[in-house]
Amino acid sequence: MKPIELTRQARPVTTTVDAINDRGEIVPTPIAGEHALTLYLDKRELVTLMTLGDAPEHLALGWLRNQRILRSIDAIAAVQVDWETDSVAITSRSLRERGVSLWDLDGETPLSQGLDERLRHRTVTTGCGQGTVFGDLMDDIDALRLPAGPILTDTTLMAVMDQVRKMESIYKVAGAVHGCALLVNAATKVPTKVSTKATPDPGTDPCLDPGPTMLRFVEDVGRHNAVDAIAGWMWLEGVDGADKIFYTTGRLTSEMVIKCAQMGIAVLLSRSGLTGMGHAIAQKTGITLIGRCQGRHYLLFTGAQRLVRDGHER
Amino acid sequence: MKPIELTRQARPVTTTVDAINDRGEIVPTPIAGEHALTLYLDKRELVTLMTLGDAPEHLALGWLRNQRILRSIDAIAAVQVDWETDSVAITSRSLRERGVSLWDLDGETPLSQGLDERLRHRTVTTGCGQGTVFGDLMDDIDALRLPAGPILTDTTLMAVMDQVRKMESIYKVAGAVHGCALLVNAATKVPTKVSTKATPDPGTDPCLDPGPTMLRFVEDVGRHNAVDAIAGWMWLEGVDGADKIFYTTGRLTSEMVIKCAQMGIAVLLSRSGLTGMGHAIAQKTGITLIGRCQGRHYLLFTGAQRLVRDGHER
Numbered sequence: 106m107k108p109i110e111l112t113r114q115a116r117p118v119t120t121t122v123d124a125i126n127d128r129g130e131i132v133p134t135p136i137a138g139e140h141a142l143t144l145y146l147d148k149r150e151l152v153t154l155m156t157l158g159d160a161p162e163h164l165a166l167g168w169l170r171n172q173r174i175l176r177s178i179d180a181i182a183a184v185q186v187d188w189e190t191d192s193v194a195i196t197s198r199s200l201r202e203r204g205v206s207l208w209d210l211d212g213e214t215p216l217s218q219g220l221d222e223r224l225r226h227r228t229v230t231t232g233c234g235q236g237t238v239f240g241d242l243m244d245d246i247d248a249l250r251l252p253a254g255p256i257l258t259d260t261t262l263m264a265v266m267d268q269v270r271k272m273e274s275i276y277k278v279a280g281a282v283h284g285c286a287l288l289v290n291a292a293t294k295v296p297t298k299v300s301t302k303a304t305p306d307p308g309t310d311p312c313l314d315p316g317p318t319m320l321r322f323v324e325d326v327g328r329h330n331a332v333d334a335i336a337g338w339m340w341l342e343g344v345d346g347a348d349k350i351f352y353t354t355g356r357l358t359s360e361m362v363i364k365c366a367q368m369g370i371a372v373l374l375s376r377s378g379l380t381g382m383g384h385a386i387a388q389k390t391g392i393t394l395i396g397r398c399q400g401r402h403y404l405l406f407t408g409a410q411r412l413v414r415d416g417h418e419r
Numbered sequence: 420m421k422p423i424e425l426t427r428q429a430r431p432v433t434t435t436v437d438a439i440n441d442r443g444e445i446v447p448t449p450i451a452g453e454h455a456l457t458l459y460l461d462k463r464e465l466v467t468l469m470t471l472g473d474a475p476e477h478l479a480l481g482w483l484r485n486q487r488i489l490r491s492i493d494a495i496a497a498v499q500v501d502w503e504t505d506s507v508a509i510t511s512r513s514l515r516e517r518g519v520s521l522w523d524l525d526g527e528t529p530l531s532q533g534l535d536e537r538l539r540h541r542t543v544t545t546g547c548g549q550g551t552v553f554g555d556l557m558d559d560i561d562a563l564r565l566p567a568g569p570i571l572t573d574t575t576l577m578a579v580m581d582q583v584r585k586m587e588s589i590y591k592v593a594g595a596v597h598g599c600a601l602l603v604n605a606a607t608k609v610p611t612k613v614s615t616k617a618t619p620d621p622g623t624d625p626c627l628d629p630g631p632t633m634l635r636f637v638e639d640v641g642r643h644n645a646v647d648a649i650a651g652w653m654w655l656e657g658v659d660g661a662d663k664i665f666y667t668t669g670r671l672t673s674e675m676v677i678k679c680a681q682m683g684i685a686v687l688l689s690r691s692g693l694t695g696m697g698h699a700i701a702q703k704t705g706i707t708l709i710g711r712c713q714g715r716h717y718l719l720f721t722g723a724q725r726l727v728r729d730g731h732e733r
Contacts, residue, residue, distance in 0.1 A: 124719060124720050125718070125719040126717070126718055126719075127573070127715060127717050132718060134718060136698060137692070138694065139695050139697065155696070281670040281671075281692035281693055281694055326670070326694050356594070358453055358640060359469060378450065378451070380450060380452065381434050381450055381453050382454070382469070383453065396438075403441050404438035404439070404446060405440075
């Protein structure tokens with residue numbers, strides 16, 4: 106893949122304002138930022154997102170990916186955020202190298218096929234935040250089937266919940282944001298043979314469960330922005346979803362489950378609950394959906410075949 | 420106002436599915452419904468909302484109102500929800516009575532002016548749920564100024580928090596929803612003179628604070644749906660916002676504050692936090708914004724002149 110020209114224009118995540126509490130005292134209180142960010146693809150306006158602005162380039166990429174506006178990141182030459190104009194300009198390789206915009210190419214290449222059509226239908230979904238899916242929400246559901254693996258041990262599950270709880274988060278400081286985390290599933294890194302060493306070396310012994318590794322933790326004023334920013338980062342870095350775990354503080358609505366399925370991630374955890382449609386889509390696509398992850402408790406809703414109870418409570 | 424033809428097509432709010440808990444036990448678990456609902460105005464498709472489906476007619480009306488698609492409910496003859504096709508057909512009086520759709524009239528009447536223009540720009544906002552404002556989100560902010568009154572006593576504030584906490588809610592059963600409540604501000608019903616009766620009669624004595632009256636409590640998988648459903652009900656019933664209090668379980672983002680200002684409601688409470696833009700818009704429009712309402716605690720962020728500390732803690 107050719108390199109993409111990318112700005113790095115994160116906004117400050119919180120500001121502090123004075124509030125008055127119930128005892129009449131003035132309390133300086135950090136609050137989360139919220140900024141309008143208008144996306145342009147080859148100079149055509151697509152949408153305005155309201156975002157914390159902490160990862161605007163990844164958000165723009167992930168939005169294009171999850172809305173299925175573009176089918177491959179190879180079409181993109183540059184992502185340039187400019188907070189002076191509250192905008193992000195996405196430039197295609199076609200425009201950059203040949204002076205022909207994707208809009209003029211519409212229908213001529215697989216990358217650009219049906220751009221207009223995909224923009225025509227609007228679905229405003231339940232999620233916090235970037236809750237719009239262009240095109241028929243259910244269009245590609247029938248084509249999405251996640252592979253049976255990988256397994257998830259409850260040791261890994263508990264470790265994910267521990268790691269997420271300990272994150273230094275904007276939420277702890279200012280509230281009003283949702284967080285999403287992408288982790289490598291520890292179970293996929295552990296071979297099945299038993300260690301024969303008396304004192305296994307955690308650094309090199311492949312039989313020791315290394316625990317899940319957190320790759321990204323993104324917060325945003327909308328949970329759909331947070332998941333899109335992770336999807337954009339995965340696209341940019343060429344990171345595959347197959348051996349990953351996705352965690353969100355937000356509810357598991359249809360759109361959250363669809364986005365995870367699109368990213369190829371088979372294990373989806375949430376601190377919150379789920380909706381009927383989220384449940385149905387998880388069943389259909391073969392996702393392991395675990396909700397109400399709090400403390401050491403959880404409820405497994407779908408995809409039970411992946412969960413291996415290896416006795417985390419011992 | 421002429422009567423509007425309205426279906427009453429609420430969906431069941433929860434279904435029960437089997438989950439497996441962390442001890443391996445099967446736990447029947449109620450989960451919130453989520454349904455696609457496509458809005459048509461005079462046969463033209465506007466948007467698909469993902470909703471709990473508990474108040475779809477009010478949701479459709481409130482969406483048209485809060486997106487400023489229609490400027491008056493007088494333009495509407497019928498709102499007909501059909502879950503067979505997951506759709507709601509809104510029919511204008513113009514089409515019903517004269518066979519001319521609002522789209523054909525575009526620009527010819529104040530009711531329909533700029534319909535296409537308003538649909539052209541999409542803003543996907545931070546909120547849970549119906550987070551799209553067509554047209555420039557900030558367009559009308561400069562024109563919105565709420566009157567200085569009414570006052571809010573902290574006795575009323577505590578009573579609102581009590582009432583909301585005690586609601587039999589879908590949230591308590593299934594989670595994954597946000598709630599919004601519309602209440603009459605008790606203070607606006609209380610004259611300033613002091614009662615001279617030895618034993619005031621709560622039924623007739625105008626000097627006894629009657630407490631806030633809850634008019635509506637709506638839950639939805641998206642908090643923007645819940646606020647829209649309340650806006651639609653207010654439009655339908657001709658209910659003014661001036662003496663009302665709005666409560667939401669959700670975060671106070673720009674869109675929530677803008678919608679309250681559009682509804683003419685000067686007092687906005689939330690169990691959650693707020694964003695910088697929500698704060699700025701509340702300041703600009705003159706809204707009293709109170710966040711983190713939990714137990715007997717709260718943080719007042721803007722519009723302090725309305726809050727009267729009458730000693731609820733005595």
